[in-house]
Amino acid sequence: MDLDLAAKLQQPAESKVVLCVLDGLGGMARPETERSELEQSDTPNLDRLTETSDVGLTIPVGIGITPGSGPGHLSLFGYDPYRFDIGRGVLEAVGIDFELGPDDVAARGNFCTLDADGNISDRRAGRIASELSAAIVERLRTVELDGAEVCVEPVREHRFVLVLRAPGLGEDVSTTDPQREGVPPLPAEGADPARERTAALVNEFVAKAGELLAEEKAANGLTLRGFATYPALPQIEDVWGLRAAALAVYPMYRGLAKLAGMRALACPGGMEEQLAVARERWDEFDYFFIHYKKTDAAGEDGDFIAKVSALEEFDTHVPGLTDLGADVLMVAGDHSTPALMAAHSWHPVPFLLHSAVARGGSVQHFTERECLGGSLGIFPAVEAMPLAMAHAGRLQKYGA
């Protein structure tokens, strides 16, 4: 649904909506057993919920498109992932809980090793230790630029985030990373005159940082890419009239939720604590996004058994989830991460919506195959939000 139309059709209600995202939920059958992770796992609570829910499969972004975490989640939050494209620099920044503002342009940085001629001899500076990297970052924070504030934050190993802060900076700035060794880093260039100022600031930063790094053995250079300004997403409260809370352990997901206008509540302890915080803060919010990471982590590791365990562990939390008493409860995934592929994939993702006005169907098990026969069919993940809002009584009729 177009967000302008959504803003027109939404109406206030007392109802509560919970979106529980199992990261990388969808999987694939192992040839030897012909069972996927979901089919292999013993999930009695999820199955019971499935029997009384509308179920289907979501297409996270588009047919054949393997989503990153950004588009995978934004879709479920109701944002057209093609239209609202979050730049790499911004994702890196929100991934370390950096509070981005509207005057910021963020970039992903890599330390690299330069040889005597200034050519890159190692694009990742020998993957230097995170501690050393943090110390170098500390030094880079002393760089001062004429007309922009500089923030530098360590990420892990050779990776860091650079944020330049000044009104009117642009994101159409070319990468300084030549993507190969044996050549020097590139100068940043602005795509148009207005962006040249940003590029000039970037080049000034690189020059001054270079002086500070000159004595380093491995990390005596750096490259920057993915320049991205703060994405001014329509805020979930303005569009849908929802006071929304995010319950996520990892900064990346809290950050994505914050971009959408959700309030990120601290709950480092995992599902048990996420559900406890939801219960405590139940009256303050209309919409709760709960993020469960273990399914994706196991899938990315290619560990089929660990993913089955992660699903079974999640299942033990399902009673706590349903006991919240939401009017609309969705169990969804941001994308598939089949353990067999050890990577994100494009495959449609099981989806379940429980509400008093769900039509229901005859699906018994929450699996890729059975969800195919569900009452929701295969549908774009971006439609989950309007669907939930309809079930929550928060959308007026369209047309007389």
Add this chain to the structure above:
Amino acid sequence: MDLDLAAKLQQPAESKVVLCVLDGLGGMARPETERSELEQSDTPNLDRLTETSDVGLTIPVGIGITPGSGPGHLSLFGYDPYRFDIGRGVLEAVGIDFELGPDDVAARGNFCTLDADGNISDRRAGRIASELSAAIVERLRTVELDGAEVCVEPVREHRFVLVLRAPGLGEDVSTTDPQREGVPPLPAEGADPARERTAALVNEFVAKAGELLAEEKAANGLTLRGFATYPALPQIEDVWGLRAAALAVYPMYRGLAKLAGMRALACPGGMEEQLAVARERWDEFDYFFIHYKKTDAAGEDGDFIAKVSALEEFDTHVPGLTDLGADVLMVAGDHSTPALMAAHSWHPVPFLLHSAVARGGSVQHFTERECLGGSLGIFPAVEAMPLAMAHAGRLQKYGA
């Protein structure tokens, strides 16, 4: 399908198409029986038709969107309901069989009660009797405006329709209804200079009407909203090459059909008469829209049993419907109206298409659940028209 493309691809044929719309067809299972209205009803004729048809479920407007009658029907007639948005005033006008023309701007009117200070004390004038309302409307017809013809028509109780007729009137005119009591009606304002003329005419009408209403006890004021000009819909004959007839008892549906370019044939007596008129006029038209209202009325009343009866009554007309001998027969709904919700809803709607070139499937019963397994899957209602045209041999190949 884009209507420009449709106009290019359509080709003449001798074939006949019938679209039979069961208003509010889709339902929802009662928890105690786990059966929906369709599942509960005994519809042997519909079931027999289902076995030899392509079936599926339509999404009337969009996922999670609850359609009004306007968008629900326009979709089935092949119009993108987002693009062709029919304003409230127009729907009110067609709903009383008023013949709108291209120079008209129509508004929904409410009589209201004003207190001594001119503030609204009752937004619905105590829901005055329709007879009294009609008499007051009669008086308002004497209002003369400089440069526009005035038409006023009673609807029911406190409701009426105002139509101003003059070339170049606009519809972006603000409502005069403040949507609350204790404040005076608002002046109408035009969104741009070109619309200000319309707003000025509206305000002049309101002032002159006010004088005529001054002595009324309850209905001594009025508000106007939903200003809408005649929607110049591409005409069904121009787009699809169809001479189309509408067989509907209620003015609203005849009106919608007329907007699309169908000829509305009088048949006040219901299905028996609708089918008789279709038989009589069979040779004059290529496309027949037949509207059955009782399913929606029962659903809106929240009367599950009445909806079951309405479906069973419809079933007795199915032999008459198939005996027409159309090359393509569709049985569809404009939206769901589950008796459990006593309202229109967003849930997908069972759909059936019978033709000699239907691929068919293995669906035995025309129900929400069984249609899920049909050969058409879940698809947007707006695609029913090109699908029917294909089955009718009225669409050329696209591309060489």
